[in-house]
Amino acid sequence: MKTKQRIAILGASGYTGAELIRFLLLHPFVEIKVLTGESQAGKSISEVYPHLSFAGLSDLITLTAVDYKDIDIVFCCLPHATTQEVIARLPGHVKIIDLSADFRLADIDTYAQWYGHAHKAPDLQKEAVYGLTELHRDAIKKARLVANPGCYPTSAQLPLIPLLKHKLIESNNIIIDAKSGVTGAGRAAKQANLFTEINDGISAYGIAGHRHAPEIEQGLSEAAGSDILVNFTPHLMPMNRGILSTIYVTLAKGKTVDDLSACLAKTYANEPFVKIVSAAPSTHMVRGTNLCAMAVFKDRLPGRAIIVSVIDNIGKGASGQAIQNMNVMCGFPETTSLEQVAVFP
Amino acid sequence: MKTKQRIAILGASGYTGAELIRFLLLHPFVEIKVLTGESQAGKSISEVYPHLSFAGLSDLITLTAVDYKDIDIVFCCLPHATTQEVIARLPGHVKIIDLSADFRLADIDTYAQWYGHAHKAPDLQKEAVYGLTELHRDAIKKARLVANPGCYPTSAQLPLIPLLKHKLIESNNIIIDAKSGVTGAGRAAKQANLFTEINDGISAYGIAGHRHAPEIEQGLSEAAGSDILVNFTPHLMPMNRGILSTIYVTLAKGKTVDDLSACLAKTYANEPFVKIVSAAPSTHMVRGTNLCAMAVFKDRLPGRAIIVSVIDNIGKGASGQAIQNMNVMCGFPETTSLEQVAVFP
């Protein structure tokens, strides 16, 4: 490899930033040049993230201090809305993987409805490619701006899109009961996310109103060829990493659970990061990795099936998939720096 | 109160035994006379349960060493099958609350099918009263043998039975996604329940095959007046106590979410231990108590609703309800020793 691609991580002081760094430090074809963090600017990475103290990274700087002449690839981990403005101003030569929600919804009216303000970069939205890698690989290869999928949408769409595409399940009765680790709630100081408030308990949140619902519905609707609504009920539970989605579906007439398993097995046969398993997968199986593991089960209710899908929410659900997308965009082997084995226990 | 009722706890070395003791030590009308534990017989309670060291309890003895002449009430926390044999031999004057699954299923064929062996006390089965207190109070008052409900069935039936009885929801599409703390798995030494195997992860288990499914279906079928099958999918997660059941239902024609809430509010208006709340309840809300809290939400899917129900699995889901049943059987005020406030954080 000649020269390494030079990387800037905008908003590097959150958990997705840290996880990008963890993976990228092992990547042979890139080097991390710039880390930004508005409130942390001027601090060393060891102050912000002691576990990254020994990596030889430079101090955090402000967004405005970045000189993009020396940057080839930008990972954007900024809050929504800000993101649209920042990305709109980036020079044309940089490739961008955006980990926020700002470019995920193709329809800007849907965006406005769920996010409470008009989209600030509607032209750029048309250019953005939705980065569910296994299912949009060709478009990602040619993309300049990839909208990295949300964590819940990744865990739900990977099993459901093939099944809808092949008309194996009904589209009007999909229930996604998802359980997430707390890294999904971000690193901002909030009382609700204190150790003492989370430990030894579980609660549902955002019932019938979580912003990942329209993102899931967008992907499923496209697959089904018709508008789909889904039940999506997320839960917050005491673990750091992981999403387990338990998905309840109705089989299409004449179809069986084996048909579902076979379809998923075929769809993902050659995929390094999507695994069809037979026993119910635990989030432990994928912790610290870019993997998604899933299994299909017969329900006691006739004509119905249960799908269990697990990812690491900041792995395949965020930073891992972002790097997978970078690898695709840059023509690197897709698994580069993502071959790590799950960390268990 | 003249003389205190004398209590024996059979199989006191497990978590439900310890929780019975915790509550009963504060009960003014009873005294704990006998604790049994086959493998722990001869040990002091402080060896078995250091946190009960200061309560002045006597040592554990074997089952065969119990003299029932001095016992008025028996709590039975023994493994299934053993339980049927032990209870069949108890003298007629003792009141029995059985916390095992052995007398919960009225149909002994269903029992045999799910538990893998013929029922060993079929006559006694006919006499047993299912102890979901709020819904079977009159029968419990007159009962000699109460089959204390399972933890998952308690959390699922309390909201669903009134709704089915009043024909507010369809009976053919009920999905119960339940998340449980690890005390539900018991105190036996199993690799799968080690701290290291459970911490920081979640998994589904017993998919479409958990023994609490027929127990739930028995109660719902009776309420609906027809045979019902349900989806029941339990998950094991890293917390000690608590069950949160997220229940997905279809509204009966013309019915609304408000109808459901109103029905539950009316059903449980005067119940000290069942609370209808408006915000999504966390298991924290009921930890260490005999409470069940529940809330109903409108789904994004038209004509559907989401019910969230929480209990402490060894409180209302086991030992708390067992004491509530004892209070009813003995004519004590129903809340005696169960007035404790939730332990949070």
Added chain:
Amino acid sequence: MKTKQRIAILGASGYTGAELIRFLLLHPFVEIKVLTGESQAGKSISEVYPHLSFAGLSDLITLTAVDYKDIDIVFCCLPHATTQEVIARLPGHVKIIDLSADFRLADIDTYAQWYGHAHKAPDLQKEAVYGLTELHRDAIKKARLVANPGCYPTSAQLPLIPLLKHKLIESNNIIIDAKSGVTGAGRAAKQANLFTEINDGISAYGIAGHRHAPEIEQGLSEAAGSDILVNFTPHLMPMNRGILSTIYVTLAKGKTVDDLSACLAKTYANEPFVKIVSAAPSTHMVRGTNLCAMAVFKDRLPGRAIIVSVIDNIGKGASGQAIQNMNVMCGFPETTSLEQVAVFP
């Protein structure tokens, strides 16, 4: 009992406030009349603490809205410095138990040195009684203002003061290695206390500089009759409740570990809340209670001993002891409302 004592809890929205409420709701001789919370004023308790939703408590109000005519007892859970000003303005008829650090240090210069500002109520300081109940009971009986001890100082002083008083250990080489649950860090939203930052790890903090050091040294110096410095090294670990202090001491010449055990056993023989045990106590043993359990062990190093002491940091370490002090101040039986059994698991 004729009329119940009327209670105000100032600063009720933190963990010590919630724990006071949990205990006081079961107290037959008092009633909670007023809860304050500056930033939460106007909110119902169910918004602030869902687990207290069913207790029939009134909404939170501001400090300035309190009418002390109707109040007999004040528990003060306010931040330090504020506390001195607020308490200085309270009318003379109310009894006060202050859970902050503001009146714990008898020497106002020491206070100023460790808290960074001059004491704001030096006259009141002279009147304040340090509320380590077992060791200052007589003074507490007559007190109007009790300075409730800190959590770490409670766990350290209960074993060490008798041993120093009876010259059983050397005073110049005391090492207190303490491990605390996260409720000790309070309920304020801080990044360092997020679930994700605390879970599955441990760290020392405040090494050689924690504000509980001078409080411990004050008590030990008084007991020894000379100025004592100690090593006090606190650690923050992933649990909600509990402090375990491992204390390393040198035996006084000719003294044995048995002498230490005997001294502690004799000192606390009739104390309902201090227990000398033989096996190493776990924090589980005291969770949710007002108990302190301790044990003494022979070291491998000749002439040295190890003491392990456990409390619930918001029980005996804060709210439990505060109520114990109230009971003493008011002439109630000392254990009233504090008889609860440890919550395990």
Added chain:
Amino acid sequence: MKTKQRIAILGASGYTGAELIRFLLLHPFVEIKVLTGESQAGKSISEVYPHLSFAGLSDLITLTAVDYKDIDIVFCCLPHATTQEVIARLPGHVKIIDLSADFRLADIDTYAQWYGHAHKAPDLQKEAVYGLTELHRDAIKKARLVANPGCYPTSAQLPLIPLLKHKLIESNNIIIDAKSGVTGAGRAAKQANLFTEINDGISAYGIAGHRHAPEIEQGLSEAAGSDILVNFTPHLMPMNRGILSTIYVTLAKGKTVDDLSACLAKTYANEPFVKIVSAAPSTHMVRGTNLCAMAVFKDRLPGRAIIVSVIDNIGKGASGQAIQNMNVMCGFPETTSLEQVAVFP
């Protein structure tokens, strides 16, 4: 690289086995050929360790089924005593890294005293090299059998040996208060290690009698040139991975805390896996790595210092160091496959 070194892991079904696999799968110069597990023989690795399902490993076999002709390197993760017998029978051409305690104590009488039976391979003991890599690198290079250090001894000796060697601290008053994650307790099914028994609590264990004490004392005595006893008090706490040792020492006459820091900084200046830091290190800093991080602090007690040392107990405390030793024994770059960044959160 020509041919890869072929590896057998004996006793691969425990946590150290799994962690060896996690690292070795990324090692370019070796391949895992054989995994043994007596009770698990015949099972696939995905049954034993679902998180290793996708690595293409072969099924577990029994010890007696191993053909060592095709093996170059053996990692031995067997229980103590068994280990001595198994290793004694291994053919001469294999290099052995033993992760048990069986060859750590040079003095076989000390071994017999602490392990309760005579050493079963005393001749082999003379040949074994103690594998604290940074401090015994030259001997390890030439070794055929390396006794991999215990987890606690690694965390304690790395800071203490240089300080004793350079006479910077007194040797008669060393206190090591260590806090460990639960993987250190192994994967065997034990009631005491159930999630429910460990979660939300902490306890000391093996007070003044833990088998790692003589191992620590062996290393420190050699460094000091005289027999040393230490206080070593381990604690078990609710985290999966990590040991934090808080070490209390007395400065040698005329020495300062800065002298200690400078000595450690110099000793480990070129070591990739030992890091001297200034802020108190958390176990989070090293989770999933082969790192040891340490810091020295001035005590409040005059003439004393506090050292905090952290490792991942199954990383540098077991499997990581075992691979580091293998790299040294085989002449591979010492950091091969161990460059991974800490996994946080």
